[in-house]
Amino acid sequence: MDRTKETEEGADFLQLRRPDAPAAGLTAWLVDAIRAAVADGRLRTGARLPATRALAADLKLSRGVVVEAYRRLAEEGLVSGHAGGGTRVTAVMAGPGRPRTGSSPAARLGAAVPRLPLGPAAPAVEIDLSPGLPDLSAFPRTAWLRAERQVLGGASTAEFAYGDPRGSLALRRELAGWLGRVRGVRADPGDVLVVGGVAQSLALLAQTLRARGVTELAVEDPGSRGAVDALTYWGVRPVPVPVDEQGLDVGELTRTGASAALLTPAHQFPTGVVLAPGRRRALLAWAAAGGLVVEDDYDAEHRYDRAPVPALQASAPEQVVHTGSVSKTLAPGIRLGWLIAPRALQEELVAAKHASDLGSPVLPQLVLARLIAGGDLDRHLRLTRGRYRSRRDAFLTALTARLPSARVQGIAAGLHLLITFPELSGTAADTELADRVRAAGVLTHPLSWHRGRPGPPGLVVGYAAHPPDRLREAARRIAAEVDGVRRGGG
Numbered sequence: 001m002d003r004t005k006e007t008e009e010g011a012d013f014l015q016l017r018r019p020d021a022p023a024a025g026l027t028a029w030l031v032d033a034i035r036a037a038v039a040d041g042r043l044r045t046g047a048r049l050p051a052t053r054a055l056a057a058d059l060k061l062s063r064g065v066v067v068e069a070y071r072r073l074a075e076e077g078l079v080s081g082h083a084g085g086g087t088r089v090t091a092v093m094a095g096p097g098r099p100r101t102g103s104s105p106a107a108r109l110g111a112a113v114p115r116l117p118l119g120p121a122a123p124a125v126e127i128d129l130s131p132g133l134p135d136l137s138a139f140p141r142t143a144w145l146r147a148e149r150q151v152l153g154g155a156s157t158a159e160f161a162y163g164d165p166r167g168s169l170a171l172r173r174e175l176a177g178w179l180g181r182v183r184g185v186r187a188d189p190g191d192v193l194v195v196g197g198v199a200q201s202l203a204l205l206a207q208t209l210r211a212r213g214v215t216e217l218a219v220e221d222p223g224s225r226g227a228v229d230a231l232t233y234w235g236v237r238p239v240p241v242p243v244d245e246q247g248l249d250v251g252e253l254t255r256t257g258a259s260a261a262l263l264t265p266a267h268q269f270p271t272g273v274v275l276a277p278g279r280r281r282a283l284l285a286w287a288a289a290g291g292l293v294v295e296d297d298y299d300a301e302h303r304y305d306r307a308p309v310p311a312l313q314a315s316a317p318e319q320v321v322h323t324g325s326v327s328k329t330l331a332p333g334i335r336l337g338w339l340i341a342p343r344a345l346q347e348e349l350v351a352a353k354h355a356s357d358l359g360s361p362v363l364p365q366l367v368l369a370r371l372i373a374g375g376d377l378d379r380h381l382r383l384t385r386g387r388y389r390s391r392r393d394a395f396l397t398a399l400t401a402r403l404p405s406a407r408v409q410g411i412a413a414g415l416h417l418l419i420t421f422p423e424l425s426g427t428a429a430d431t432e433l434a435d436r437v438r439a440a441g442v443l444t445h446p447l448s449w450h451r452g453r454p455g456p457p458g459l460v461v462g463y464a465a466h467p468p469d470r471l472r473e474a475a476r477r478i479a480a481e482v483d484g485v486r487r488g489g490g
Helices: 003-008 026-039 052-059 063-076 141-154 169-183 198-211 225-233 250-256 277-288 343-357 362-373 376-402 429-439 468-487
Strands: 079-082 086-089 093-095 192-195 216-221 237-244 260-263 292-296 320-325 337-340 407-409 416-420 458-462
Touching (some): 052 063, 169 192, 169 320, 169 362, 192 343, 198 225, 198 292, 198 337, 198 343, 216 225, 237 250, 277 292, 362 376, 376 407, 376 416, 376 468, 458 468
Parallel strands (some): 216 237, 260 292, 292 320
Antiparallel strands (some): 192 337, 320 337, 416 458
């Protein structure tokens, strides 16, 4: 065979040609090619990939390169392999490395959903590092489908009628038991109100508190911009209280005169700190003296390097409102959460829920109840916890190698990191940096978006939704733009 002809040969699959591959990084080259084909529709859901031996032979590659490429794609949730069934595409994408989620990047801001202006001519985003977004490709489709079939096959006709506005009794039973087991929450099924995520919890609480004459709510600063916007929309004025390395400053909270406070004590958004034991005691003493604590159990399920922190509600169920959702554990599109309030508030909250929507959709409630009862939710959490930890490690290692002077917080748990830059100054420093990083194809949040008072510039960065190779590339681009800001470059 003519030697020149041999080097021109390649694979029919995606018209890949060995001469087009780089001298190094063959695995990444193959991953990127398949990922791009999924993104632009050349490979659709169910499409079968070539056998690893066949593709390796066509491209004159080591079979190990193809095996590793398929493994990385499987980790992203783009493909899956089964004995006797080959490797097939299992998800579609909306752009390079970006799952189609049905919501804009600006809409995903932690505990609630504000709309932040990104400008009409914002450049395309290749790597979306918005905080608060889990790996949507990891959604347990098989377990969900199995549970849904079981529900549809066994549910009574009455279960699909208008029911209790508090939610399905089956789900409330499972939630009360599961939250008691994994978070230490003290609640009976009758104490649980099923809601459409933490955003609805805040809406119901704001309406109920306003009806009682409460028009201000203390909030963490920095804290969730989404929560601040939600409270403002419902007519409750957020009062910022500073957060330091021990969490919310309870002394400052007392000085505000506020009678209610919203916190993320298990994993503070966005700093990632845990409310210190002394602060917890002080906060509970403040509540016992007449204050109301609203505990958003943000990111509590995702921990890597520390023991679990029990919910505040367990220590003071009549002074603490506990709320959470499956938005970070399963997917935000499920729109299911829980609100467990002191019994003095429950009747008013149930009335507000009934007036709002008559009750949450019943089918996903019954499916979620099955997932909890059968252990599928716990298994999913164990799987994703390991995946998120490896992604955190990859991003953190790459970032600190390139930006050794940056301060990184919140690494022990959660789905995001806070990166601050002591050497950068100026009130617009982090918005300028975020704009530059976005122009380089990476979406992050400037810390100033989530702050009421002045403070050091920083970026809030989510890492859960992307595989390690994409995160290392994101770290490279972020570091390059930080260096540009330091030099004063345009």
